[in-house]
Amino acid sequence: MIHGTKVWLALISLGLSFATGAGAQTAISDPKPATTTKATTPAAKNGTKPAAQLGAPVMSYGSSTAPITMEVFTDYECPSCRALFEQTLRPMIADYVANGKVRLVHHDFPLPPPGHHYSGQAARWANAAARVGEFAAVEAALYDNQPALEANGSLEKFVAAAMSAEDFKRVEKEMQGCVAPGPTSNPSGGVNFAPSRGACSLDTHIEQDIMLGEKVPVAATPTYVISYKGTRLPAGSGIVSWPILKQFFDSLLSQ
Amino acid sequence: MTNETRRRWGRILLVAGRIALAVIFIYAAYAKMKPQPGMPNTLGSVKTSLSMFAMGVDSYQMLPPWAVSPFAHLLPPFELLLGLWLLSGIGLRISGLISTALICAFIAAMYSAYERGLTISCGCFGPGAQIGPKDLIRDGLLFLPLALAVTIGAFLIHRKRGAATLPQAAPSATHAD
Numbered sequence: 001m002i003h004g005t006k007v008w009l010a011l012i013s014l015g016l017s018f019a020t021g022a023g024a025q026t027a028i029s030d031p032k033p034a035t036t037t038k039a040t041t042p043a044a045k046n047g048t049k050p051a052a053q054l055g056a057p058v059m060s061y062g063s064s065t066a067p068i069t070m071e072v073f074t075d076y077e078c079p080s081c082r083a084l085f086e087q088t089l090r091p092m093i094a095d096y097v098a099n100g101k102v103r104l105v106h107h108d109f110p111l112p113p114p115g116h117h118y119s120g121q122a123a124r125w126a127n128a129a130a131r132v133g134e135f136a137a138v139e140a141a142l143y144d145n146q147p148a149l150e151a152n153g154s155l156e157k158f159v160a161a162a163m164s165a166e167d168f169k170r171v172e173k174e175m176q177g178c179v180a181p182g183p184t185s186n187p188s189g190g191v192n193f194a195p196s197r198g199a200c201s202l203d204t205h206i207e208q209d210i211m212l213g214e215k216v217p218v219a220a221t222p223t224y225v226i227s228y229k230g231t232r233l234p235a236g237s238g239i240v241s242w243p244i245l246k247q248f249f250d251s252l253l254s255q
Numbered sequence: 256m257t258n259e260t261r262r263r264w265g266r267i268l269l270v271a272g273r274i275a276l277a278v279i280f281i282y283a284a285y286a287k288m289k290p291q292p293g294m295p296n297t298l299g300s301v302k303t304s305l306s307m308f309a310m311g312v313d314s315y316q317m318l319p320p321w322a323v324s325p326f327a328h329l330l331p332p333f334e335l336l337l338g339l340w341l342l343s344g345i346g347l348r349i350s351g352l353i354s355t356a357l358i359c360a361f362i363a364a365m366y367s368a369y370e371r372g373l374t375i376s377c378g379c380f381g382p383g384a385q386i387g388p389k390d391l392i393r394d395g396l397l398f399l400p401l402a403l404a405v406t407i408g409a410f411l412i413h414r415k416r417g418a419a420t421l422p423q424a425a426p427s428a429t430h431a432d
Contacts, residue, residue, distance in 0.1 A: 219385050220374030231293035233307065234382035238314035238375035244323055248306040255299045 059106040059130045059139075062097035068249055069227045070102055073109040073209070073218045076122035076142045077150055081222045083239050085143045091242045096249060106139065107209040109218050112184040112192055118153040120182025120194060120206070125159050127202040128174035137162040178202055185210045185218075228252045262415075269408040273341050276354055276405055279398060280338035286381035287331040305331065311378035315368050341405075348413060351406030358402050362394045
């Protein structure tokens with residue numbers, strides 16, 4: 001074969017590959033800058049039990065009839081979880097969750113010490129807040145104040161600042177008997193039960209979330225599982241930016 | 256072992272290596288583009304899989320936001336065509352070099368993510384397990400040497416062919432009796 005022909009064939013092959021990739025990208029639009037807002041969107045009140053994707057959700061945002069469900073396993077002391085919440089989940093809640101396209105479900109997966117001394121107890125506070133309908137505010141408060149939280153574990157202060165005094169009293173009541181530390185995941189599998197387990201009714205939900213995470217399996221936080229019209233897709237982990245996630249949701253919704 | 260036997264074995268190994276490398280790239284492309292389980296076999300599902308791959312690329316936190324999606328949508332078709340190119344055997348030196356460079360880039364990206372403590376999926380053959388030493392060993396000790404062997408083999412074969420086609424030296428003028 002003539003040498004020049006070989007080169008032309010190679011160039012045509014490369015050109016075809018670019019054309020194929022460009023064709024697959026026809027739906028891409030320029031990503032709009034993400035707008036970060038405080039979590040003021042409605043969270044599911046305690047008592048609503050939408051149809052389970054992976055298991056019975058306790059804390060969620062958005063409509064149970066949304067075609068897409070995103071379940072996120074996080075730890076309140078995990079920096080990547082904070083980044084995901086601030087950069088991705090917040091704009092998602094304000095946009096696609098508010099518009100009924102996505103339902104966001106939170107699952108606790110508190111990691112054990114070292115480095116995560118307060119994660120179990122933070123999960124307890126979030127669950128207690130969910131019982132009185134204040135989950136969104138407390139989740140935002142815990143992530144917004146993560147650096148300070150890690151410094152001295154002053155969870156109560158941040159939770160109290162996120163709601164009215166009356167609601168905080170109700171949350172405190174839910175926290176009765178829940179002496180730190182709270183339950184955490186076990187790197188070898190299963191749950192590190194809290195010493196005060198028998199006295200704290202909130203631990204059951206956290207332990208259930210951890211066991212659910214073991215089935216995924218959650219190897220690190222954040223891990224997310226997306227379901228579309230009942231079809232569960234492979235789990236992903238790490239930080240994903242809102243424009244990229246939005247593009248993925250759009251490709252699902254366009255089917 | 257005679258030179259001829261050595262040359263024959265060299266060619267056989269080069270063909271086998273080329274085919275193995277081609278299969279790896281073709282499979283990698285297929286794994287990234289195939290519809291996810293439960294999704295219909297449509298172009299829309301392929302686009303969804305590519306968007307999912309874009310999420311995996313994004314999690315590496317190496318590319319600027321504007322580059323993630325184009326890269327994720329171009330890489331799998333490029334891998335497919337690279338695999339087909341390797342399979343054809345045409346321009347093996349160039350395709351070998353490109354394969355080697357690509358695998359080096361993948362190893363660098365995985366190592367960077369591992370070094371930064373990112374617990375993310377490799378994404379090499381679709382969504383799956385977290386990046387770990389196993390992926391680095393697989394790529395560094397298996398795929399990269401294979402690509403290097405194919406590339407070096409292609410250059411050696413080309414050099415030998417070039418030497419074989421050099422014109423023979425013209426005979427000197429006959430001596431006068």
